[in-house]
Each structure stands twice: as C-alpha cells, then as structure tokens.
Amino acid sequence: MTTEVKKLKTDAYHCNECVIVPAIDIYEDANEFVLTADMPGVAREDLEITMKDNTLTVDGKVSPAYLSAEDLKYREYTLYNFHRVFQVDDAVNAGGITAKLDNGVLVITLPKSEKAKPRKIEITVEK
Amino acid sequence: MYTNYDIFDDMLGLRNTIDGYFSNLAPRERAIDYPHINLYEKDNAITIHALMPGVANDAISIQLVDNSLIIEGERKPDYADKPYIRRERSFGKFKKSIRLPYAVNRETVTAARRDGVLIITLQKSPEALPRKIEIK
Numbered sequence: 001m002t003t004e005v006k007k008l009k010t011d012a013y014h015c016n017e018c019v020i021v022p023a024i025d026i027y028e029d030a031n032e033f034v035l036t037a038d039m040p041g042v043a044r045e046d047l048e049i050t051m052k053d054n055t056l057t058v059d060g061k062v063s064p065a066y067l068s069a070e071d072l073k074y075r076e077y078t079l080y081n082f083h084r085v086f087q088v089d090d091a092v093n094a095g096g097i098t099a100k101l102d103n104g105v106l107v108i109t110l111p112k113s114e115k116a117k118p119r120k121i122e123i124t125v126e127k
Numbered sequence: 128m129y130t131n132y133d134i135f136d137d138m139l140g141l142r143n144t145i146d147g148y149f150s151n152l153a154p155r156e157r158a159i160d161y162p163h164i165n166l167y168e169k170d171n172a173i174t175i176h177a178l179m180p181g182v183a184n185d186a187i188s189i190q191l192v193d194n195s196l197i198i199e200g201e202r203k204p205d206y207a208d209k210p211y212i213r214r215e216r217s218f219g220k221f222k223k224s225i226r227l228p229y230a231v232n233r234e235t236v237t238a239a240r241r242d243g244v245l246i247i248t249l250q251k252s253p254e255a256l257p258r259k260i261e262i263k
Binding site: 028 | 179
C-alpha cells in the first residue's frame with residue numbers, strides 16, 4: 001500500500017511531460033498588442049516562440065540548474081518547462097512579431113495589421 | 128531506563144501523523160508568501176533560489192536578522208497605463224522571512240540574479256561549525 005502510494009506520488013510529481021502554463025498579461029494600444037509572461041528559470045537560448053497557422057506557441061525550457069533536487073532541503077516550488085498556446089487572428093501582422101526576455105519576463109509585441117488599426121474617418125460636409 | 132518515555136507522546140504522535148497527511152497532501156494549496164523559494168544545503172553552505180521574475184534589483188532588499196533572512200521589496204507593474212485584455216500576473220509589495228537552519232557568516236553573503244531567479248548564497252558561521260571538546 002505504502003509503495004503504491006509512493007509510486008502514485010512519484011508519477012504525479014516527476015513526470016517528463018509536465019508543463020507550467022505561465023501567467024500572462026495582454027495589453028493593447030493603438031498599434032500593437034503586448035503579451036507579457038512570467039517564466040523564471042528560462043534562459044534566452046532555451047526559449048522558442050513559433051507562429052504557425054494563426055497559432056502562437058511559446059515554449060521555454062527551464063535550465064537544469066533550477067530543476068535539480070540534489071541537496072534540496074526545503075521546497076516551496078517545483079519548476080517544469082513552460083508551455084502556452086495562443087490563437088491569433090488577422091488583426092495581428094504575423095511578420096512583425098518581436099519578443100524579448102529580460103529577467104524571467106517574456107514580452108512579445110504583436111503589431112496590429114493595417115485593417116485593425118484605428119482609422120480616422122473624414123467627414124465630408126456638403127455645402 | 129534513562130529516557131523520558133511517555134506513552135502519551137506516541138498517542139499524540141499518531142495524531143500528528145494523521146494531521147500531517149491533511150496538511151501535506153496538497154503542498155501547492157499551502158499559503159506561501161511571495162516569493163516562493165527552494166533551499167539547498169551543501170558543505171556548510173546554503174543556497175536559496177527565489178522565483179521573482181521582473182523585480183528590479185534596486186527594488187529588492189535582503190537583510191539578515193538573527194538567524195532569519197528577510198527578503199523585502201516591491202514588484203512594480205510593467206504596463207499599468209495601457210488598457211488590458213487579460214491580467215493574470217500580480218504585482219505589489221512583499222516581505223518574506225526565511226528561518227535559516229544555523230548561524231551564517233555575515234561577511235560572505237552573496238546575492239545574484241539570473242533568469243528571474245534570485246540566488247542567495249550563505250556560508251555557515253565558524254561558530255556554528257562542529258567543535259571537538261577535549262576532556263581534561
């Protein structure tokens with residue numbers, strides 16, 4: 001019984017496919033959408049952002065130094081790789097997406113496509 | 128013969144064991160002050176990893192008070208003025224006290240930050256090292 005419970009626990013907490021869905025904020029201004037995600041423990045080279053068929057995928061691999069349980073004496077968190085998928089529609093100019101990672105915070109800027117930008121409508125007044 | 132054995136200790140111990148199942152079952156449900164930390168210990172040195180992405184260096188203050196390490200600071204919102212579509216991250220002031228397992232050398236404390244993780248390294252104080260006592 002004890003062994004089974006221990007095995008259950010091991011399977012639940014030490015899986016290879018576990019991911020963390022990072023907390024995100026999305027802001028909007030006239031020309032772009034800004035997506036901010038918290039991804040502590042991810043180095044720039046281990047981050048992968050792909051845009052395919054209106055799907056934006058963010059994958060961040062946590063550096064092994066933060067995953068090791070060696071010499072761990074007290075635990076409040078467990079890190080897994082980060083993964084999150086977004087649906088993006090025509091309002092975004094997919095070619096102009098930029099991203100930067102600074103101090104564990106990923107900022108993705110999605111510029112609006114021309115048709116989604118606010119337009120000023122001229123009023124013609126008949127004389 | 129020379130122990131302070133008390134049968135009630137065992138009975139209360141059983142109750143603690145059962146209570147423990149309920150408090151430890153869902154470690155993620157426990158109320159933990161921000162930031163979440165992991166504490167590592169090796170060869171008379173303690174390393175603390177604290178997850179605090181997006182907190183500026185000058186917004187963090189680390190203090191040693193007795194045997195506690197106090198991490199204090201503020202996480203400032205990064206896009207506060209823009210209209211938001213979705214908001215899942217949280218910001219604000221925080222203060223956390225970590226009880227250290229032994230006295231540490233106050234001179235050799237180092238703190239670094241990498242990838243949004245604050246790494247604090249503390250060495251065991253010479254006074255806390257084991258000392259052999261000669262019998263005269």
